Amino acid sequence: MPVPDFLLALRDHVGHGLLPLVGVTGVVIGENGDILLHRRADDGRWAAPGGILEPGEQPARAVVREVWEETGLEVEVERLASVVGQEPHTYPNGDRVQFLDLAFRCRVVGGAPDAGGDETLEVRWFPPDALPDMSQRVLDRIANARADDPAPYFVV
Template sequence: MATPDFILRLREKIGTDPLWLTGVTAVVLRGEGATQEVLLCRRADNAKVTPVTGIVDPGEQPAVAAVREVLEEADVVAEAETLVWVNALPPMVYGNGDQAQYLDLTFRCRYVSGEPRPADGENVEVFWRRVDELGAQDDLGADMRERIRTAVTGEARARFEV
């Protein structure tokens, strides 16, 4: 994941100390019913498969960040439909020692246009996969699978962990 400039500036001041950051997951869906597909990316840094994810810039609306990340990472135009899950992720330590913890806001997004491709170097592959065909072969972690499931179920209210 490319590190945003505002985080690099913070790191100059605080070193590797923990940062609390707001992240977004954009679960982009197209189609309906049995043929519904989800947009997935194979990340360049760890080869894991995920929906589009990213960091909210200072002052940016989270839904706008989700849509921006989809365009930047996958060259796909999407529309954020609803916030489906608010979830504090576990603390993490990057290879360089930087510590972070994310408040993830997962959005269900509707596909508008574009052919998916790795657009900014963060991913090596971007592709559609039928939701009913998601399986272990997709290298999706349980947490990403749950974000997709929550978005697909289309519950009327956002899910909150308590």
């Protein structure tokens, strides 16, 4: 996944120090209940599409942009599904981050699945009872988006 220019500039100032960042995740649910996933180019793992909120960007617009960039599909945000602070993470290059993730439930309104970008190896729909091996945090985001409760999940 390419690092946004604003983050590269910030890293020039703070080095590998812990950065709090806002991330967005799009849990795209098809008409039949299937879940849209993409296989990430950076680690080869399946995940819901998402990325880093850029300066001045609204979260719902960011998730629409990220889903388009990673899957070729145009989506509409239906609701906020969860707001969760993740545990700090260290990348192989030593950069440390801690994400506040905003996961949104989305539905497709156009486009066609396309893995032609530099962030995605494959795009596929999966039945919710046959999801591939993924991190627990992604599975939690999917569960929260599929829940009937219109209120977003958050840790109290």
